[in-house]
Amino acid sequence: MKKYLTLFSVLLIIGFHANAQDDADAFKIKEIFEVAMTKGECYENLRFLTKKVGPRLSGTTGAAAAVEYGRQSFHKMGFDSVWLQPCMVPHWERGAQESASIVASQTIGTYQLNAIALGGSGGSGLVGVTAPVVEVKSLDEAKELGSKLKGKIVFYNRPMDPTQFSTFAAYGGAVDQRVWGPKIAAQFGAVGAVVRSMTTRLDDVPHTGSTVFNEGVEPIPAIAISTRDANLLSEVLKKEAVRINIRTFCEWLPKEPSFNVVGEIKGSEFPDEIILVGGHLDSWDVNEGAHDDGSGVVQALEVINIFKQLGIRPKRTIRCVWFMNEENGQAGAIAYADWSNGIPENHIAAIESDRGGFTPRGFTSEGDESTYLKNFKRVKAWESLLAPYHLRIGKGGSGADISRLKPQKGILFGLQPDSQRYFDFHHAPNDVFENVNQRELELGAASMAALVYLLDKYGL
Amino acid sequence: MKKYLTLFSVLLIIGFHANAQDDADAFKIKEIFEVAMTKGECYENLRFLTKKVGPRLSGTTGAAAAVEYGRQSFHKMGFDSVWLQPCMVPHWERGAQESASIVASQTIGTYQLNAIALGGSGGSGLVGVTAPVVEVKSLDEAKELGSKLKGKIVFYNRPMDPTQFSTFAAYGGAVDQRVWGPKIAAQFGAVGAVVRSMTTRLDDVPHTGSTVFNEGVEPIPAIAISTRDANLLSEVLKKEAVRINIRTFCEWLPKEPSFNVVGEIKGSEFPDEIILVGGHLDSWDVNEGAHDDGSGVVQALEVINIFKQLGIRPKRTIRCVWFMNEENGQAGAIAYADWSNGIPENHIAAIESDRGGFTPRGFTSEGDESTYLKNFKRVKAWESLLAPYHLRIGKGGSGADISRLKPQKGILFGLQPDSQRYFDFHHAPNDVFENVNQRELELGAASMAALVYLLDKYGL
Numbered sequence: 080m081k082k083y084l085t086l087f088s089v090l091l092i093i094g095f096h097a098n099a100q101d102d103a104d105a106f107k108i109k110e111i112f113e114v115a116m117t118k119g120e121c122y123e124n125l126r127f128l129t130k131k132v133g134p135r136l137s138g139t140t141g142a143a144a145a146v147e148y149g150r151q152s153f154h155k156m157g158f159d160s161v162w163l164q165p166c167m168v169p170h171w172e173r174g175a176q177e178s179a180s181i182v183a184s185q186t187i188g189t190y191q192l193n194a195i196a197l198g199g200s201g202g203s204g205l206v207g208v209t210a211p212v213v214e215v216k217s218l219d220e221a222k223e224l225g226s227k228l229k230g231k232i233v234f235y236n237r238p239m240d241p242t243q244f245s246t247f248a249a250y251g252g253a254v255d256q257r258v259w260g261p262k263i264a265a266q267f268g269a270v271g272a273v274v275r276s277m278t279t280r281l282d283d284v285p286h287t288g289s290t291v292f293n294e295g296v297e298p299i300p301a302i303a304i305s306t307r308d309a310n311l312l313s314e315v316l317k318k319e320a321v322r323i324n325i326r327t328f329c330e331w332l333p334k335e336p337s338f339n340v341v342g343e344i345k346g347s348e349f350p351d352e353i354i355l356v357g358g359h360l361d362s363w364d365v366n367e368g369a370h371d372d373g374s375g376v377v378q379a380l381e382v383i384n385i386f387k388q389l390g391i392r393p394k395r396t397i398r399c400v401w402f403m404n405e406e407n408g409q410a411g412a413i414a415y416a417d418w419s420n421g422i423p424e425n426h427i428a429a430i431e432s433d434r435g436g437f438t439p440r441g442f443t444s445e446g447d448e449s450t451y452l453k454n455f456k457r458v459k460a461w462e463s464l465l466a467p468y469h470l471r472i473g474k475g476g477s478g479a480d481i482s483r484l485k486p487q488k489g490i491l492f493g494l495q496p497d498s499q500r501y502f503d504f505h506h507a508p509n510d511v512f513e514n515v516n517q518r519e520l521e522l523g524a525a526s527m528a529a530l531v532y533l534l535d536k537y538g539l
Numbered sequence: 540m541k542k543y544l545t546l547f548s549v550l551l552i553i554g555f556h557a558n559a560q561d562d563a564d565a566f567k568i569k570e571i572f573e574v575a576m577t578k579g580e581c582y583e584n585l586r587f588l589t590k591k592v593g594p595r596l597s598g599t600t601g602a603a604a605a606v607e608y609g610r611q612s613f614h615k616m617g618f619d620s621v622w623l624q625p626c627m628v629p630h631w632e633r634g635a636q637e638s639a640s641i642v643a644s645q646t647i648g649t650y651q652l653n654a655i656a657l658g659g660s661g662g663s664g665l666v667g668v669t670a671p672v673v674e675v676k677s678l679d680e681a682k683e684l685g686s687k688l689k690g691k692i693v694f695y696n697r698p699m700d701p702t703q704f705s706t707f708a709a710y711g712g713a714v715d716q717r718v719w720g721p722k723i724a725a726q727f728g729a730v731g732a733v734v735r736s737m738t739t740r741l742d743d744v745p746h747t748g749s750t751v752f753n754e755g756v757e758p759i760p761a762i763a764i765s766t767r768d769a770n771l772l773s774e775v776l777k778k779e780a781v782r783i784n785i786r787t788f789c790e791w792l793p794k795e796p797s798f799n800v801v802g803e804i805k806g807s808e809f810p811d812e813i814i815l816v817g818g819h820l821d822s823w824d825v826n827e828g829a830h831d832d833g834s835g836v837v838q839a840l841e842v843i844n845i846f847k848q849l850g851i852r853p854k855r856t857i858r859c860v861w862f863m864n865e866e867n868g869q870a871g872a873i874a875y876a877d878w879s880n881g882i883p884e885n886h887i888a889a890i891e892s893d894r895g896g897f898t899p900r901g902f903t904s905e906g907d908e909s910t911y912l913k914n915f916k917r918v919k920a921w922e923s924l925l926a927p928y929h930l931r932i933g934k935g936g937s938g939a940d941i942s943r944l945k946p947q948k949g950i951l952f953g954l955q956p957d958s959q960r961y962f963d964f965h966h967a968p969n970d971v972f973e974n975v976n977q978r979e980l981e982l983g984a985a986s987m988a989a990l991v992y993l994l995d996k997y998g999l
Contacts, residue, residue, distance in 0.1 A: 112702065112704070113702040116701045116702050117701060117702060241576045241577060241978070242573040242576050242577060244572070244927065244928055244929075244982075246978075279978065280977065438898075438957050438959050440929065467704065468704060469704075469900065497898050497957060499898050499976060499978045499979050499982065500976050500978070500979070503976065516959060516960050516963065517740065518701070518706075518739065518959045518960070519959050519960070522704075522959065
């Protein structure tokens with residue numbers, strides 16, 4: 080009987096201890112959210128980054144200013160060390176304002192399209208290119224037409240599927256047209272390409288993004304047009320053959336030196352175990368990059384601010400990285416991974432925020448297959464601590480800037496905000512500070528800080 | 540052995556059947572979401588209601604127009620029957636544009652406040668009331684000051700708590716100041732009241748809402764001011780005593796006849812079992828009532844549209860109700876409950892949408908305590924079918940328009956959207972169509988339709 084009692088007591092103590100631990104963690108996470116929503120700095124940091132620094136496409140003066148802003152911000156934050164990690168970035172510039180019009184149509188006369196040149200596309204010069212339009216719904220359809228595209232402007236018009244619950248899934252199902260469509264058009268001798276903007280919204284806002292010309296294919300003028308104009312152009316094409324004039328002034332310039340901004344707080348017990356938080360500092364040139372990815376970088380830095388405010392001295396090394404050149408080359412991500420994997424370092428975890436500053440719903444995660452399931456099971460057990468904030472931990476991608484760290488066999492997370500509104504703003508002129516909600520932004524930062532707190536405390 | 544085999548076979552068949560059933564339901568719910576997002580009418584209906592009908596405070600011509608718009612919309616939708624259910628509603632009008640200023644302060648001179656009269660408050664006339672300001676943080680503090688408030692303007696300035704994850708909880712913790720503060724001020728002889736706007740945002744937008752004068756208390760002028768101005772006024776009061784001038788032209792007019800709009804599809808098997816979907820048709824007079832509660836009414840009607848598009852003939856009676864006068868009296872809700880409970884009818888379930896047209900996260904539910912837990916357990920079992928759309932079924936309130944149906948012992952749901960942005964717009968001039976996102980609105984409608992589908996198919 081005594082033996083049983085002793086065993087019972089031990090179980091009781093263990094049980095009590097586990098609960099007390101859980102309570103302490105729950106309390107700390109509550110504090111993290113409270114600090115984020117009362118003493119948070121990320122919203123004001125985002126205001127500065129978007130309104131004072133502004134657009135910051137890789138290779139431009141805006142991006143250089145952003146790096147300097149990052150360096151100063153990191154120093155102010157009181158990291159143990161701050162450094163700039165060099166990388167060579169592509170330098171594409173839009174030049175003067177582009178334009179595109181349907182020319183002298185029988186149906187609607189001359190009609191100015193809401194258009195925006197795609198990043199990486201070629202310039203047409205002052206006169207522009209004018210050619211008949213061929214509408215297709217897929218890359219395969221373009222390839223089948225093959226030599227019939229010679230001298231034409233190819234119009235890729237497959238919409239994002241609105242029935243996908245995740246707008247990222249809908250984006251993934253349509254964006255091949257923007258990424259590869261212009262190159263395929265060029266390979267068959269087309270003189271220009273038009274792509275339906277990547278959004279499920281029906282509006283007048285054109286969305287840019289990268290298009291890829293490689294294998295010695297000379298960039299041709301390529302534009303995105305608004306979804307409403309894409310529908311209109313398609314309607315007109317049902318009635319008559321029409322020609323479009325595209326005028327763009329884009330050009331490729333020599334590569335430029337640039338940098339990731341890196342700050343680190345050395346772990347007090349396990350300094351070699353690194354937990355990374357990050358986002359990307361560069362943005363497209365047509366907006367303030369407020370959701371993409373101003374939100375991500377200020378949230379990553381906010382994790383440090385929250386730890387500082389709460390006086391949490393991490394046991395493991397916390398590193399904050401503002402990556403350069405996610406949008407059109409990922410030179411920063413490559414430089415970081417080459418360096419870190421080369422040493423090799425030991426990132427036990429990394430969290431990227433690059434899906435907009437919307438209400439967080441949790442994290443997706445991935446990792447090297449040799450360790451992922453074990454790691455996933457471990458962090459999944461923390462979900463009940465995150466449940467009060469409606470956060471789940473699931474499987475899925477992490478992010479373009481950290482996924483190259485898989486060889487270090489840690490676990491890689493992507494913050495997963497509500498995705499419904501992201502593609503209203505993505506790569507478009509309306510991705511501005513005013514369209515980011517303070518509470519949503521702060522909740523995302525707090526969610527990241529809560530996960531970092533658990534990763535730091537318990538490790539993998 | 541044969542016996543075992545037979546038992547095994549039976550279990551297998553039951554198991555298979557259950558899975559097949561689940562699969563069929565999962566497929567139907569997928570169709571519901573697809574129809575909502577491709578053939579949905581709620582977004583365009585909301586455009587009409589907000590842009591063509593516009594503001595529709597009870598008793599006003601706007602509300603009468605909204606009822607007629609509802610009647611016509613319901614007839615077009617092809618209900619089995621449509622009727623207007625009468626109720627007598629209060630009629631308060633704002634009159635000419637209100638204004639409020641800090642008068643001749645040493646610190647900032649004369650300063651125009653961003654102000655909006657509270658619904659139900661009294662008019663000051665052309666000259667307005669001018670009096671010294673007394674700042675308090677609670678009703679209790681006002682009561683303690685008691686007779687010291689005589690001749691003064693009482694300024695209620697306790698902010699909504701930003702650390703509450705649910706903004707509705709934060710609202711609930713502060714709104715007593717708006718609802719009862721002006722009356723308490725009047726009771727102690729104050730000549731006016733100023734209330735900090737009910738939002739966690741720091742901005743220049745004032746938010747109205749109802750204030751209650753009863754027990755023979757004559758309404759005094761009462762305004763809400765923007766949060767930024769509330770902070771400013773508080774700052775000035777730290778430096779000096781200041782006076783405010785409030786000018787409002789509000790008045791109470793005789794009650795007006797009005798209506799709930801009701802449409803019904805008779806159940807094919809259990810016509811006496813009613814499933815209600817609803818929202819409220821009235822709005823405040825200073826905005827388009829887009830989130831509050833245009834979204835709710837068009838979502839409720841959309842449930843019927845989705846069923847029609849999918850050719851679902853319900854087994855139980857589906858009733859759609861656009862309630863009148865939720866904002867300042869709930870005369871419509873009372874008329875409906877009195878009539879329905881009096882018969883008595885049998886609402887096995889009711890779903891209200893009145894928390895904004897944001898991404899749905901699930902439903903809260905309540906009911907008569909004699910049946911609620913059993914009912915909750917039953918519907919909770921359907922959660923896995925709703926999980927692909929990130930919907931949860933929890934406990935909590937349903938809504939002001941349906942909660943009086945509890946005596947019928949069904950289960951009452953409130954659609955629960957993400958709450959983070961609701962109080963950016965609530966009762967404020969910026970609650971307009973442009974601030975509602977189409978996908979979020981449609982997902983809410985689909986969520987309601989999915990739950991109605993399950994309630995209709997399986998009952999309680």
